[in-house]
Amino acid sequence: MTEEKIDMGFFGPLYPLINDQNITDIDASEGVIFTTDKDMNRKRIDESSLDNAFLSAFSMRVANLVSLPFNKESPVLEADTDTLRITIVHPSVSQGGLSLSIRRSLPKTRMDEKTMEKEGYAAKPVISLLKDCVKAHLNMVFIGEPGAGKTECAKFFSTFIKPDERVITIEDNPEWHFKSLSPGHDCVELRIGNRLDYSAAIKASMRLNPKWMMLSEARGREVKRLLEGFSTGVKGMTTLHADDIRKIPDRMLNMAGEVADEGRFINNVYEFIDVGILIKKKIIGGVLRRTIDEIGFFERRNGKNHLSVVFEDGTFTGEEVPEGIMKKMKEAMNCELSWAEKCKGDEESFFFSSDRILVSTAENDSAPSIVQAWRMDDIGRKMLSPKKKGHNLHAGGRLVTAGAV
Numbered sequence: 001m002t003e004e005k006i007d008m009g010f011f012g013p014l015y016p017l018i019n020d021q022n023i024t025d026i027d028a029s030e031g032v033i034f035t036t037d038k039d040m041n042r043k044r045i046d047e048s049s050l051d052n053a054f055l056s057a058f059s060m061r062v063a064n065l066v067s068l069p070f071n072k073e074s075p076v077l078e079a080d081t082d083t084l085r086i087t088i089v090h091p092s093v094s095q096g097g098l099s100l101s102i103r104r105s106l107p108k109t110r111m112d113e114k115t116m117e118k119e120g121y122a123a124k125p126v127i128s129l130l131k132d133c134v135k136a137h138l139n140m141v142f143i144g145e146p147g148a149g150k151t152e153c154a155k156f157f158s159t160f161i162k163p164d165e166r167v168i169t170i171e172d173n174p175e176w177h178f179k180s181l182s183p184g185h186d187c188v189e190l191r192i193g194n195r196l197d198y199s200a201a202i203k204a205s206m207r208l209n210p211k212w213m214m215l216s217e218a219r220g221r222e223v224k225r226l227l228e229g230f231s232t233g234v235k236g237m238t239t240l241h242a243d244d245i246r247k248i249p250d251r252m253l254n255m256a257g258e259v260a261d262e263g264r265f266i267n268n269v270y271e272f273i274d275v276g277i278l279i280k281k282k283i284i285g286g287v288l289r290r291t292i293d294e295i296g297f298f299e300r301r302n303g304k305n306h307l308s309v310v311f312e313d314g315t316f317t318g319e320e321v322p323e324g325i326m327k328k329m330k331e332a333m334n335c336e337l338s339w340a341e342k343c344k345g346d347e348e349s350f351f352f353s354s355d356r357i358l359v360s361t362a363e364n365d366s367a368p369s370i371v372q373a374w375r376m377d378d379i380g381r382k383m384l385s386p387k388k389k390g391h392n393l394h395a396g397g398r399l400v401t402a403g404a405v
Helices: 008-018 052-066 113-118 124-136 150-158 199-206 222-231 243-255 262-272 323-333
Strands: 023-029 033-039 044-045 077-081 083-091 098-106 140-144 166-172 187-191 212-213 235-241 275-284 287-303 303-313 339-344 348-349 358-364 369-375 391-395 399-400
Touching: 008 023, 008 033, 008 052, 052 077, 052 083, 052 098, 113 124, 113 323, 124 140, 124 150, 124 275, 124 287, 124 323, 140 150, 150 212, 150 235, 150 275, 166 199, 187 199, 199 212, 199 222, 212 222, 222 235, 222 243, 222 262, 235 243, 243 262, 243 275, 243 287, 243 303, 262 287, 262 303, 287 323
Parallel strands: 140 235, 140 275, 166 187, 166 212, 212 235
Antiparallel strands: 023 033, 023 098, 033 044, 077 083, 083 098, 275 287, 287 303, 339 348, 358 369, 391 399
């Protein structure tokens, strides 16, 4: 249904909450409303006018507007506008009466790098790393519990896709809003419904010359089609429910349902999924916040599956970024120092997006060039003073010690 057809009278006593742009979720049952705002503050609101009679009348208005049944035989009603997703559960299957949930998804991202750093969502090296994953065309899976902000995180990082790279978005409810977030980009937005399911949409998108395929949420057997799409070289992002990046392969296998060879399916996950990102709710400074909690790189190398967890519980683990991933980044950037953002100040410093990066510099005009490796936890602070001996060199995925070059 379109928002043009909806006025103040349609939502009745819910309208003030609908009109509040800071509220992201409205949950109502038995005359009691709970709201969640953009900062994840949850609040109970008692409304005497929000009784079962209103909820019943409201559900019928929604059902009529979208021409769908809502009764004992069809007990779940789903509808959406350009920014709202409405779910209503019939009292025949909901103990205590009819249940209503409304979620808001605005055609903009609530995130920006400065706010992410300030509120503890992600430090600059983490943001830079994931931005470079996009630039390197890595397949990314964002996970977390319901309401963790998986899609919002994916939306933010999708804005770093180049304008001339065609993007196909696939979703049943409008949440990604890619065209609004990235005006002028080459994009086709596919909508799932009675005439087009996820598997058919993924299959159709492969004929639309995509560079990227965005699946708003992987929920079931469509993950098989998704992996098939990634196997052709198409890149993409998706979200799914899981609480640890190590569980992604098994979670996708369970969603896929019956497969001919479970081992081969798991191998395909490691081969065609590059990055797993966990978004988690945490208490930070006494306030409940969302934060990027884990980052791991999947790789199938020499016939074996590998997962390198480089970031966990909000800190870098020291585990190496896989050489295969490093190679993709270098090739994408077409530069030896592709992931470094040079920052000028009183002394030369760099922000990097990999675990250890090669940096060529010179002590002074007369000194020979040297190569130093910087650990991720030193990034963003200051450049270590070069020493005449014992410089750290990063070669072949190992950290070794060598003298000046």
